[in-house]
Amino acid sequence: xxxxxxxxxxxxxxxxxxxxxxxxxxxxxxxxxxxxxxxxxxxxxxxxxxxxxxxxxxxxxxxxxxxxxxxxxxxxxxxxxxxxxxxxxxxxxxxxxxxxxxxxxxxxxxxxxxxxxxxxxxxxxxxxxxxxxxxxxxxxxxxxxxxxxxxxxxxxxxxxxxxxxxxxxxxxxxxxxxxxxxxxxxxxxxxxxxxxxxxxxxxxxxxxxxxxxxxxxxxxxxxxxxxxxxxxxxxxxxxxxxxxxxxxxxxxxxxxxxxxxxxxxxxxxxxxxxxxxxxxxxxxxxxxxxxxxxxxxxxxxxxxxxxxxxxxxxxxxxxxxxxxxxxxxxxxxxxxx
Amino acid sequence: xxxxxxxxxxxxxxxxxxxxxxxxxxxxxxxxxxxxxxxxxxxxxxxxxxxxxxxxxxxxxxxxxxxxxxxxxxxxxxxxxxxxxxxxxxxxxxxxxxxxxxxxxxxxxxxxxxxxxxxxxxxxxxxxxxxxxxxxxxxxxxxxxxxxxxxxxxxxxxxxxxxxxxxxxxxxxxxxxxxxxxxxxxxxxxxxxxxxxxxxxxxxxxxxxxxxxxxxxxxxxxxxxxxxxxxxxxxxxxxxxxxxxxxxxxxxxxxxxxxxxxxxxxxxx
Numbered sequence: 018x019x020x021x022x023x024x025x026x027x028x029x030x031x032x033x034x035x036x037x038x039x040x041x042x043x044x045x046x047x048x049x050x051x052x053x054x055x056x057x058x059x060x061x062x063x064x065x066x067x068x069x070x071x072x073x074x075x076x077x078x079x080x081x082x083x084x085x086x087x088x089x090x091x092x093x094x095x096x097x098x099x100x101x102x103x104x105x106x107x108x109x110x111x112x113x114x115x116x117x118x119x120x121x122x123x124x125x126x127x128x129x130x131x132x133x134x135x136x137x138x139x140x141x142x143x144x145x146x147x148x149x150x151x152x153x154x155x156x157x158x159x160x161x162x163x164x165x166x167x168x169x170x171x172x173x174x175x176x177x178x179x180x181x182x183x184x185x186x187x188x189x190x191x192x193x194x195x196x197x198x199x200x201x202x203x204x205x206x207x208x209x210x211x212x213x214x215x216x217x218x219x220x221x222x223x224x225x226x227x228x229x230x231x232x233x234x235x236x237x238x239x240x241x242x243x244x245x246x247x248x249x250x251x252x253x254x255x256x257x258x259x260x261x262x263x264x265x266x267x268x269x270x271x272x273x274x275x276x277x278x279x280x281x282x283x284x285x286x287x288x289x290x291x292x293x294x295x296x297x298x299x300x301x302x303x304x305x306x307x308x309x310x311x312x313x314x315x316x317x318x319x320x321x322x323x324x325x326x327x328x329x330x331x332x333x334x335x336x337x338x339x340x341x342x343x344x345x346x347x348x349x350x351x352x353x354x
Numbered sequence: 355x356x357x358x359x360x361x362x363x364x365x366x367x368x369x370x371x372x373x374x375x376x377x378x379x380x381x382x383x384x385x386x387x388x389x390x391x392x393x394x395x396x397x398x399x400x401x402x403x404x405x406x407x408x409x410x411x412x413x414x415x416x417x418x419x420x421x422x423x424x425x426x427x428x429x430x431x432x433x434x435x436x437x438x439x440x441x442x443x444x445x446x447x448x449x450x451x452x453x454x455x456x457x458x459x460x461x462x463x464x465x466x467x468x469x470x471x472x473x474x475x476x477x478x479x480x481x482x483x484x485x486x487x488x489x490x491x492x493x494x495x496x497x498x499x500x501x502x503x504x505x506x507x508x509x510x511x512x513x514x515x516x517x518x519x520x521x522x523x524x525x526x527x528x529x530x531x532x533x534x535x536x537x538x539x540x541x542x543x544x545x546x547x548x549x550x551x552x553x554x555x556x557x558x559x560x561x562x563x564x565x566x567x568x569x570x571x572x573x574x575x576x577x578x579x580x581x582x583x584x585x586x587x588x589x590x591x592x593x594x595x596x597x598x599x600x601x602x603x604x605x606x607x608x609x610x611x612x613x614x615x616x617x618x619x620x621x622x623x
Binding site for chain 2: 058059060061062064066067069070073074076077078080081091107110111112113114115116117118119121122123124192195197198343344345346347348
């Protein structure tokens with residue numbers, strides 16, 4: 018048997034400072050996440066300058082903890098994988114500069130990893146038997162992508178959001194009804210007490226590509242509804258609104274994903290990204306897949322949120338393909354898949 | 355004592371290597387590429403040219419601030435990563451102190467300035483006669499304010515009645531802030547009777563060798579007392595983030611809910 022490959026993953030694209038040690042892509046020895054969510058909650062959303070400052074304060078401790086928990090030292094690390102985009106540029110730069118510095122000082126190979134590729138790869142960790150090809154829906158605060166994973170590191174993007182990401186719509190609606198940040202979990206919780214059919218919101222349709230998404234119209238419809246209820250002096254039932262809004266998002270995501278699976282005859286479907294933690298989305302996707310005999314994959318919440326284990330996993334498959342990044346690796350905020 | 359110095363606080367990306375009081379490498383670039391693209395490749399070039407063995411590095415010097423927020427963080431994360439990788443301490447020095455140290459030996463007052471936008475500068479007042487002395491701590495102020503301040507200080511130093519030496523005290527302005535606001539600075543100088551000059555090109559920016567030399571001087575003076583652990587180091591921004599200023603205002607005016615809802619009302623004092 019060939020030698021084990023041990024990757025140190027580093028992730029700092031938004032408001033989570035994360036580091037992980039991953040062996041052979043799928044064996045996670047540690048997965049440390051330092052979340053800044055309490056600070057950003059005060060502001061009703063992620064403040065990039067504060068996120069960047071906090072990453073700078075926490076990055077060494079998080080990396081040290083990941084190595085300690087894994088019972089490894091930098092001597093054991095075969096490569097450092099770091100998220101270099103997409104994300105907040107100031108935040109990305111911390112992980113990138115730190116990773117390059119360690120790589121340079123210890124002569125350890127460096128691999129720049131695409132953040133979305135990381136989210137997709139979280140499924141490899143959760144499901145050891147999963148191999149490409151499969152269909153993957155990546156939904157998070159910054160991204161909504163429907164992707165065919167043709168092979169490791171090889172993707173065909175079928176559809177993406179043309180305006181707001183799904184998670185962004187959750188955040189904006191939650192803010193408007195006073196549930197606060199982060200919107201995803203708060204809407205999810207409120208919706209459990211509500212009727213998803215109480216209010217009819219539009220299901221965003223986009224002209225050009227049948228697989229693209231649009232959530233800004235839905236968001237506007239919710240805001241208009243709130244406004245008109247207020248004008249007429251009526252109290253808004255927040256659980257009903259949350260459930261109806263969430264149902265609309267889930268319907269759109271599900272319809273597009275299953276349309277692609279049916280049309281292209283793909284028998285494996287995976288969810289990924291922070292919004293993949295949404296209980297209604299998981300349940301609806303699983304049911305739709307089961308009905309069609311499609312195998313459904315979805316990582317546990319700890320691998321859906323931004324984390325570095327997924328970056329270590331994606332980095333491993335890049336590593337064995339021989340991909341390396343130079344010391345001039347830069348953060349690319351709008352990096353395309 | 356081998357010190358690797360990193361400079362990324364402003365327009366210049368730089369690195370220098372100091373060994374037992376000698377600068378054996380000093381590499382500075384002021385060009386349109388980002389520090390993220392230039393800094394590490396430059397350090398690699400420095401390593402190769404000086405046959406640097408990583409294990410021989412005793413400490414990593416860097417400018418801790420003030421400066422461009424992003425630049426300071428690129429420098430910080432780079433220094434922290436090297437510190438973590440080599441288990442070596444950092445020697446943080448003031449960006450303005452490092453800029454002033456370029457003029458070591460002069461009897462003039464040094465006023466380094468970094469452009470902090472909207473006619474404000476990160477600045478201070480320094481003496482570099484027989485040892486570095488900070489006469490005014492780093493601050494972010496309107497450019498005219500610091501110019502008046504440094505001219506007053508020079509006038510007092512000159513005036514025997516104020517306990518001064520009786521000798522004319524000169525002032526040297528340096529840094530990208532001095533370039534950006536030169537007309538405003540000259541307008542304040544006019545008629546002050548103080549002899550002022552602007553730094554020549556080779557002393558008009560941050561320079562990694564100066565950071566390395568200042569760190570070495572600190573080490574000679576304080577020994578390990580100048581060390582900061584790579585894990586604990588934080589840049590000194592001098593300015594709170596805009597959002598933090600809004601938060602302080604929200605707290606003062608009882609508007610924390612409005613802050614979270616994005617409906618903070620300004621001018622409620």
